Amino acid sequence: MILIALSTGIDYVVGLKLQSETVKKKRNYLLALSLIFNLGMLGFFKYYNFFVESWIDAWAMSGVKMHVSTMQIVLPVGISFYTFQTLSYTIDVYRKKLTPTKNFINFATFVAFFPQLVAGPIERATNLLPQFSVKRIFNLERAKSGIHLIIWGLFKKIVIADSCATYVNAIFDNYQEVNTLTLLMGAVYFAFQIYGDFSGYSDIAIGTARLFGFELMQNFNYPYFSRDVAEFWRRWHISLSTWFRDYLYIPLGGSRTTKNKQIRNVFIIFLVSGFWHGANWTFIIWGALHALFFIPLLIGKKNRKNINQVSENGVIPSFREFMDMLITFTLVTLAWVFFRADNSTVACHYIKRLVSNLNFNIEYLSIERYSIEILVLIGIFILFEWFHKHVEHPFLGRVKWLKIVGVIIMILTLGVYSNHLEFIYFQF
Structure with missing residues (x-):
């Protein structure tokens, strides 16, 4: 205080x-x-x-x-x-x-401002500050939109993130005893845990602010549909990535300088971004990995290649788009192992076992066998996001009330309430 x-x-x-x-x-x-x-x-x-x-x-x-x-x-x-x-x-x-x-x-x-104080979005004074000087009048449609975002954020956190956390914790705590399939699923589960957890908080914060008549900036824009790492960072934690762009990257010279200095600037941005997340070498390595993923795009002048939404005019992505998304998700998920691990040694051993033992038998953990329920939930979540990637949240468009009722039922019946899991970004 x-x-x-x-x-x-x-x-x-x-x-x-x-x-x-x-x-x-x-x-x-x-x-x-x-x-x-x-x-x-x-x-x-x-x-x-x-x-x-x-x-x-x-x-x-x-x-x-x-x-x-x-x-x-x-x-x-x-x-x-x-x-x-x-x-x-x-x-x-x-x-x-x-x-x-x-x-x-x-x-x-x-x-x-309480909705976004503890975990963002990191608001700009140019956007939020003037709103405190404007008389606010209750707007029913805006209030409905805020409630929809809160519901969707709760689904991401309680159903997706916290369900995945149960398995992530068990796998990372026993990574030396499990096989490749288990380690692979642990990394994938964490990718959806941190996305559901952090973007869920952002949705709740934006929705809550909207109930009070305030508009906060968008913080996530379907990042796992990105076709390269540069696009991923335009869609993930947008308020932080744009903050570093405007207040560090551009003052350093940005892209209006020599290629060597551009590479230097990219490394500085990603290393500082990793260090911002916490005082642990795992976060610094996580940032360095993203810099290494980004550099080839910068050198090849492809870092601004994918600006529009994937499969913008179609329902099904092309084979090339699908492979680009799969490769990007794989790289991001690999880096997430360092983000989740307790220290860099654990992360390295985790990845070493992931690529070395090559055993893909289904294993039983102390919690239970891999629940088909988790995979089904993730699949439903991906489909929900895919078919609504052009709008703010899935409760827009056709059969709105049916989707809202269905999601609320899943929150009440499939949500995890016993572990009292805090939002991951509360620690930052």
């Missing part, structure tokens, strides 16, 4: 000072104050122990034992999200793309 209050107060004052200050050097100092405070606060609470422990491990590799105690720092909820949100405000004011607000209540509400 104190941290978000400090961040709010400092950036509110900095914004006003930037508006009135005309001396470039003083404006730079004001921007630096916001950057140092917000990034310093984020770095201390999120990465202090990581750097200390990495320093000790580095010396240990050379035979020197160090005994440095680390503080058990509790990560404040939502700090990665609201620090980026306030930073975007300060930077936009500095760039003179936004006029700072003089209404402190509006600004504080923008920073701590």
Whole structure:
């Protein structure tokens, strides 16, 4: 509470000072104050122990034992999200793309807006802040749309993500004892767990905000139908990827520079993105893998090849589109193993066993045999998304009420309620 209050107060004052200050050097100092405070606060609470422990491990590799105690720092909820949100405000004011607000209540509400505070979307002040100054009138159609998004988000989280989590946890906890098929399914289940979990939260947040008359930015756009990794990142966690594009990638030179510098910029973006997710080498490796997947597209000038929606004018994808989606999903899922694993050693051993033992017999786990129910649910989920990929959610178009009732019944009968699983991105 104190941290978000400090961040709010400092950036509110900095914004006003930037508006009135005309001396470039003083404006730079004001921007630096916001950057140092917000990034310093984020770095201390999120990465202090990581750097200390990495320093000790580095010396240990050379035979020197160090005994440095680390503080058990509790990560404040939502700090990665609201620090980026306030930073975007300060930077936009500095760039003179936004006029700072003089209404402190509006600004504080923008920073701590409850639907998306703890896990995004990371809103821009240019979009959300002006909405607090507009008189809101209840709109029935908007309210219905918000409720539909909440229902769909709950289905993603409670039915898809939490059902997959049961198997993911069992497989990753016993990865040394299971075969290739089990490990493969564990990786695929996690791909749908994290997608259902995170995009489900975003849908609930956007829907809740819409009930109050606010429009938040879209955060996911059917990413698993992407035909290359570049398209995937235009559709996955859009608020974060566009934040890094606008406030880091473009200032570094973006694509308007030499090819070597473009490659450097891509690596910086993905490594920082991985590090943003957490103080663990697994996230950094995850980011590095996505950079390696992206670089060939950049070199071949194919990173903007797939801009439109897949199979835009047809129901069934072409063979080429299907193979492109399958290859992209495989690469993304491979990287997800590092994201999910406790450490990089576990991730490497997991992948080594995945490609080495080549045993595809169906196995029984301590929980139960692979339930056909999970595969059926994932299949239904994929079909739902495929046939509605051109709209915001599946409750638009024909037989709307039939789909709504069917999804609610699945939430009530197939949802996982006993494990009390938090949203994955609450830890970031």
